[in-house]
Amino acid sequence: VQQVFKQLFYMISVVALNNLLLRKDVCSWSTGMQLRFNISQLEEWLHGKNLQQSGAAQTLEPLIQAAQLLQLKKKTSEDAEAICSLCTSLTTQQIVKILNLYTPMNEFEERVTVAFIRDIQTHLQERNDPPQLLLDFKHMFPVLIPFSPSSITMDSIHLPASLNLEFLKKV
Secondary structure: OOOHHHHHHHHHHHHHHHHHOOOOOOHHHHHHHHHHHHHHHHHHOOOOOOOOOHOOHOHHHHHHHHHHHHOOOOOOOOHHHHHHHHHHOOOOHHHHHHHOOOOOOOOOOOOOHHHHHHHHHHOOOOOOOOOOOOOOOOOOOOHHHHHHHOOOHHHHHHHHHHHHHOOOOOO
């Protein structure tokens, strides 16, 4: 059950983040607030179902960081440093893409400046991120089947003749 929910939450995270990276109309402060609220509802559900150890919450980390990126101030060099230290699960390319797509929803917000984006790129140039923008939706986590040994020894097993397993011999 835990493995199923980990895979499901990964898919939710990937679809949401990939849509965020591809659609300019959803890269805004209000979308960041809505995403963060929805993610907290999912985390609360996991906790309520006692699935917090499943790893499902960790699969949401890139989406959480993208939502926080949409909500953070994006003006000063200190803001750039804060973004760089916060967005460890996002690649440089993803951070820059979200900042380029960021769309102010009212007159109180401003567009992200080119100088600020360059400042971010300067801060992140030491990272050895993979050159991928979108996350792989087809990624599957390995299924782990726990081994539980039987208390019955092989010597004590009786095979009925009706099974026609004469080729098996006790050694």
